[in-house]
């Protein structure tokens with residue numbers, strides 16, 4: 001079976017929404033009954049996204065199989081409602097590691113190892129293995145960065161070679177560019193697109209389709225000009241104008257006939273019965289715009305200066321809101337700004353504390369967790385938010401005033417949160433946290449059971465520290481229960497306060513399992529409780 005490939009490249013500048021175009025193309029092909037998946041190429045030299053600061057690079061998205069990936073993988077999962085394995089995030093470091101390892105094993109004996117063909121072969125091999133293993137009809141591959149970057153050259157070269165080897169009937173290159181307007185009613189400028197297509201053609205890639213980002217729908221005059229200068233026919237130039245919700249992009253591209261164009265190029269025929277698929281998807285998309293009345297949520301964390309730092313948490317809140325017909329408005333609050341100003345939180349119907357690392361801002365979060373408990377404000381703590389809620393409870397409800405986490409104060413007298421025992425010998429910082437999906441047991445007659453309606457759930461993790469069981473009885477006596485645990489009760493995974501309106505902390509990351517139309521249960525319950533507050 002020959003998998004067809006769509007290669008998405010980016011021009012002009014970063015941040016144009018290549019990830020959304022990629023996800024949207026994959027979505028509308030999935031709705032057209034194709035078996036699809038997406039791959040993200042990140043040409044940077046980090047082995048994976050795990051060691052990158054979320055303020056600079058956005059959230060680290062964790063996959064079921066424990067990959068610490070680029071946040072675009074999260075977009076693919078949410079659009080396709082499908083798990084994406086970590087092998088779908090390819091970086092320069094992974095490719096070079098593979099090549100260097102092969103060289104040491106003598107796989108290239110006698111040869112001078114070079115970017116072409118050895119590195120490009122390793123790239124092609126990695127992409128083709130995914131298509132083969134998953135038996136895909138179509139694989140959409142997004143190449144990160146902007147054409148002209150030095151780092152992405154070997155990847156673009158590999159994609160060019162795949163077209164040569166597999167034949168043009170099996171490959172579509174989509175180039176995402178920008179047509180800026182200098183003022184609201186102004187003319188749409190095509191020169192940046194012309195130049196970026198020229199750049200691509202210089203390295204031997206002629207795009208088949210152009211997805212042009214613009215604020216207003218792309219005008220025919222601009223389309224014609226772009227077509228002429230880019231050697232792409234007018235019907236293959238697509239407008240990707242601004243919309244309120246990214247979920248409407250598949251429909252927007254579909255309305256412009258993109259499926260017909262792709263199917264014709266791939267020699268596919270007979271599009272049957274896709275309207276039921278679209279109806280289901282559009283009902284989900286519609287639930288977001290139908291939502292009325294806002295629920296005000298405070299998200300208190302460390303990396304609040306970049307909205308992308310907690311992108312999955314933001315989406316999970318919106319999914320939950322849409323499900324109950326409410327719009328969720330989120331204020332990101334830097335925990336450092338709450339010192340002496342904690343009463344500000346009384347303005348919110350719910351407080352959420354997402355994941356985080358390190359000492360800065362932690363005292364503000366501990367105060368936040370305590371404030372939510374004392375004022376009976378719905379609280380959802382995720383990972384770091386679970387751990388700091390436990391510390392707050394130890395300090396203010398269990399008379400352990402100096403309770404802390406050994407992550408924050410290594411020699412604390414009351415290490416309520418402590419290093420996972422198996423982490424004690426770990427010195428390597430990359431890929432060494434407790435990662436990915438682990439099974440969790442849930443006790444009957446608990447709030448957690450009410451949410452998950454099951455005694456076993458599987459959730460994704462990313463942590464090095466955990467609740468110290470030494471304090472378990474003391475917590476119980478004072479009113480905090482642990483209703484979920486893993487690894488033969490070794491690790492506490494869910495905390496709750498039964499007398500509180502809604503006070504839940506989870507050691508795992510529920511946000512990575514939330515999808516449009518299918519909110520993760522802890523988010524849905526949190527938002528529902530907040531709506532009543």
Ligand code: GLN
Nearest residue numbers: 355356383384463464465
């Ligand atoms: N820093 C904490 C740990 O490593 C929490 C991690 C997180 O929030 N993802 O355990």
